Amino acid sequence: MPASPSIQAEVAREVSGKSNEDSAAKIPLLLLSVFGAAWFVASAFLFFLSAMKMHGPNLGAAFPFLSYGRLQPAAMNAFLYGFLSQAGAALGIWILARTGKTKVALPAVLAFGGVLWNGTVLVGTFGILAGYNTGLPWLEMPAGAQAMLFVASIVISVCGLLTIASRTERTLYPAAWFIIGALLTLPWMLGTASWTLLGQTVRGAVQLSVNGWFINSMTWLWFGFLGLGALFYIIPKTSKTGLHSRSSASFAFWTLAILAGWGGVHSGAPLPRWIITISESVNLIFLVPIALVVHNLWNSTDGEAVSEKESLSLRYARFALTALISYALLSVSFYLRSRNLTLQLTLFSPGITFMLLFGFVGFSILAGYNLMLPALLGRTFSLGGIAVSLVALFMTSIPLILGGLKQASIWGDESKTSADVVKGLVPYMGMSTLGFLTLLVLSVLVLLRIVRELKTVVLEDCGCATWASDSSESKEKQ
Amino acid sequence: MSELSNKSAVENDSEPKVGLTPAPLWAVTLLGILVYALIVRSINSGGDFDPNVYGRFETPKEVQDGHPAVVLPDWFVPGRKVYGTYCVGCHQGNGAGAPGQFPPLAKSDWVNVEGPNRMVRIVLNGLQGPLKVNAVDYNNAMLAWRDQLTDQDIANVISYVRNEWGNKGSAATAAEVKAIRDATKDKGEQWTEGQLLQIPVK
Amino acid sequence: MNHGTLIFLGLLLTFLGSWSGMVLAPQVQIGRQQPDVQLQPLNRPPAEGDVGEIYPQARAGLAAQGREIYQREGCYYCHSQQISPHPADARWTQLNRFSVHRDYLFDQPAMFGVQRLGPDLSNIGLRQPDENWHLVHLFAPNAFMDGKAGNKSTMPPYPHLFDYRKIMPQGGSTSALKLPESVILPKQYQDGYEVVPTSEARALVAYLKSLHQDVNLFEAPMYAPKAKTNVVSQTATNGAAK
Numbered sequence: 001m002p003a004s005p006s007i008q009a010e011v012a013r014e015v016s017g018k019s020n021e022d023s024a025a026k027i028p029l030l031l032l033s034v035f036g037a038a039w040f041v042a043s044a045f046l047f048f049l050s051a052m053k054m055h056g057p058n059l060g061a062a063f064p065f066l067s068y069g070r071l072q073p074a075a076m077n078a079f080l081y082g083f084l085s086q087a088g089a090a091l092g093i094w095i096l097a098r099t100g101k102t103k104v105a106l107p108a109v110l111a112f113g114g115v116l117w118n119g120t121v122l123v124g125t126f127g128i129l130a131g132y133n134t135g136l137p138w139l140e141m142p143a144g145a146q147a148m149l150f151v152a153s154i155v156i157s158v159c160g161l162l163t164i165a166s167r168t169e170r171t172l173y174p175a176a177w178f179i180i181g182a183l184l185t186l187p188w189m190l191g192t193a194s195w196t197l198l199g200q201t202v203r204g205a206v207q208l209s210v211n212g213w214f215i216n217s218m219t220w221l222w223f224g225f226l227g228l229g230a231l232f233y234i235i236p237k238t239s240k241t242g243l244h245s246r247s248s249a250s251f252a253f254w255t256l257a258i259l260a261g262w263g264g265v266h267s268g269a270p271l272p273r274w275i276i277t278i279s280e281s282v283n284l285i286f287l288v289p290i291a292l293v294v295h296n297l298w299n300s301t302d303g304e305a306v307s308e309k310e311s312l313s314l315r316y317a318r319f320a321l322t323a324l325i326s327y328a329l330l331s332v333s334f335y336l337r338s339r340n341l342t343l344q345l346t347l348f349s350p351g352i353t354f355m356l357l358f359g360f361v362g363f364s365i366l367a368g369y370n371l372m373l374p375a376l377l378g379r380t381f382s383l384g385g386i387a388v389s390l391v392a393l394f395m396t397s398i399p400l401i402l403g404g405l406k407q408a409s410i411w412g413d414e415s416k417t418s419a420d421v422v423k424g425l426v427p428y429m430g431m432s433t434l435g436f437l438t439l440l441v442l443s444v445l446v447l448l449r450i451v452r453e454l455k456t457v458v459l460e461d462c463g464c465a466t467w468a469s470d471s472s473e474s475k476e477k478q
Numbered sequence: 479m480s481e482l483s484n485k486s487a488v489e490n491d492s493e494p495k496v497g498l499t500p501a502p503l504w505a506v507t508l509l510g511i512l513v514y515a516l517i518v519r520s521i522n523s524g525g526d527f528d529p530n531v532y533g534r535f536e537t538p539k540e541v542q543d544g545h546p547a548v549v550l551p552d553w554f555v556p557g558r559k560v561y562g563t564y565c566v567g568c569h570q571g572n573g574a575g576a577p578g579q580f581p582p583l584a585k586s587d588w589v590n591v592e593g594p595n596r597m598v599r600i601v602l603n604g605l606q607g608p609l610k611v612n613a614v615d616y617n618n619a620m621l622a623w624r625d626q627l628t629d630q631d632i633a634n635v636i637s638y639v640r641n642e643w644g645n646k647g648s649a650a651t652a653a654e655v656k657a658i659r660d661a662t663k664d665k666g667e668q669w670t671e672g673q674l675l676q677i678p679v680k
Numbered sequence: 681m682n683h684g685t686l687i688f689l690g691l692l693l694t695f696l697g698s699w700s701g702m703v704l705a706p707q708v709q710i711g712r713q714q715p716d717v718q719l720q721p722l723n724r725p726p727a728e729g730d731v732g733e734i735y736p737q738a739r740a741g742l743a744a745q746g747r748e749i750y751q752r753e754g755c756y757y758c759h760s761q762q763i764s765p766h767p768a769d770a771r772w773t774q775l776n777r778f779s780v781h782r783d784y785l786f787d788q789p790a791m792f793g794v795q796r797l798g799p800d801l802s803n804i805g806l807r808q809p810d811e812n813w814h815l816v817h818l819f820a821p822n823a824f825m826d827g828k829a830g831n832k833s834t835m836p837p838y839p840h841l842f843d844y845r846k847i848m849p850q851g852g853s854t855s856a857l858k859l860p861e862s863v864i865l866p867k868q869y870q871d872g873y874e875v876v877p878t879s880e881a882r883a884l885v886a887y888l889k890s891l892h893q894d895v896n897l898f899e900a901p902m903y904a905p906k907a908k909t910n911v912v913s914q915t916a917t918n919g920a921a922k
Binding site: 062070132134272 | 687710764785791835
């Protein structure tokens, strides 16, 4: 019995040729992807729990780690650093290797970086739940974990950059610019922000400016660039049209690189007026590169008919573009000081942030997974779940955005009290709780699908059924 | 074996091509306009890049004007000078006094009353024995300043004390002080709490 | 754009650009501000022997510990501590003055907050100086809501900051919470038990009571205060801040 799959695998290697020499390079990418998907489940679960706390604040009151103030930052950090960063990095490095027609450099080191990154996020998330929150949004993991994250980011970044440095195709594909940009700047951003804020080199409201700068830079230079890198690869590849315009992509790249970091301060912040004025204006200018990207990529989608697997990627990518442009249009409201002042600190900002992070970056990653994982595993399969993804996106971000508008109107109404805020938000909260439940379902579906395919491949490769089933079980537990 | 043919299809996919269409002119123009708008907006309503201009204000001048113009009353500067010379030793610069010994003047229930009637008497003749201020007991003696300070000095310092450190009260006039000085010229000894409480505040 | 070096240099420049604008420039411009004597009213001539209130002041030990509890429990995820110049903020915080850099000099990190699911707490020390109110509110957030017409707080309770203690025959603890009747204790504690705050709860309340941004500053003048501050609440706040 065990002989048959192993023979099949031998044949497969001969036929595909490439997969044999690349097999070492696949391990770190698979590791990052699978753990990224596992963190997707973990963060969705934490988001769901924290959303539940809005309806039943007394749930699990006996356990300090189940209070909203601990669940919410833990969920956010797990989502940002566990899911988006890891999955995005895996996808990005894979695209670098593909477009550069080369192999992943230093696979063992990259795998080590991946393990380090996972360990850090694990320690960090448990640290937040256990009460070692640093109190700085997006930097909430305890200082030790933050330092380790910085080291791991250097390791991953160096492996990615060495991969593209060893390319055999001289011309850099536009997708590669974005990914190079993301990998280069990640350690800069993490290092600068941790040193400045956790090292307490600045005091007073300058902390708010630095924190806003960090969040805005990470949003565009890391998460945004990874998402764009993925889309700039996926859309031209699946639609078979080729990228519409190289110079337009380059223009968008540099505009985004210049603007990133300037838009993170809201109008009511206790900072001098000039900082706020610049930040507001930059929120409007972001429209230009985003419109350019969407225009460029949308023009790249009208190619010939594509296979079903690829059309799924393309559909995910199209929705990612839609989410991106919706985010850009909604965030124009931050340009107007009067709107900004009423919408700041309401649910509107987490709503549009989630639309960007999940709708744009997350969807790009799912689109990329749908191409990358079959290629890495040498099997044909499709992740599916696009309907669930769309429901999850709509039911999380739209209620938060509408709830934010409602919150702003209550806040501006003289006759209301803080009890009215809570009362007014309950229906929106209810919707978004269902949304986070859908997100949890989606993440579990994605993880199970990946683990099932992985299990099949491992079984084929070594023919040792017991070991394989053990390992996939332990993966499922993540 | 369909599995295998699919597999090679995955691996042999060609990489995408790139078109050479130039960047659209509308984007470049729009960017130029918006950057220009940013610069104009920052210069016009960026508070002159001044560290003291925050949200509500547009220019450093507005911040200056944001403070209601304070026209200092005539008694303020001389009153503070008298206070700094004679009173600050016991009652402290911030009017907080010293626990148990010197009662506070800041937010004191002896100062924040309708009129300066009792205060003028205390300054003229001094005070001794137990005293309750803001529900706290004090027991010490205050000197008489009848001979050192003129009517004008006493009026100034009392007006100052009644309006500093968050205190709010009417000013005292030299005429008022003179009237009390004349009325109490035979008093001779220091006041006690009991005697003072008999005197109307105004 | 086929040269890695070009991309590297370009990105370094753009990165340094936003870093200079949003990190370096504010730090150079306002980052070195020190606590200062705030003479009231502000634009009068200074003189020798002048003493005004020094603002801001470092939080006293207990309140500084309380800030760490505030941070640990993630209170800043629902409560902001920044008053914007928008008129509605003056109404909610009952103080007509917006927050500025100087208000946060001693907090590392300062708890600016990310959302306002609950009220802004910049001035909670002025609005609510009652220690027992705060303790009961942390123990049972719905104690002060009437529960009618859906008036319910979404704030989670923090029972782990409190202990149940058996009331001694010689009398209850002086620090026990004075619970309103609407608070119903768990069954096993209903008879002969009292709720005593731990030192963490006391620290957190000391921190909340030390929050007051009511000093008239040059860059943030305080207009006719809307707060119903009386002498008692003033002294309570000043006591906690010093």
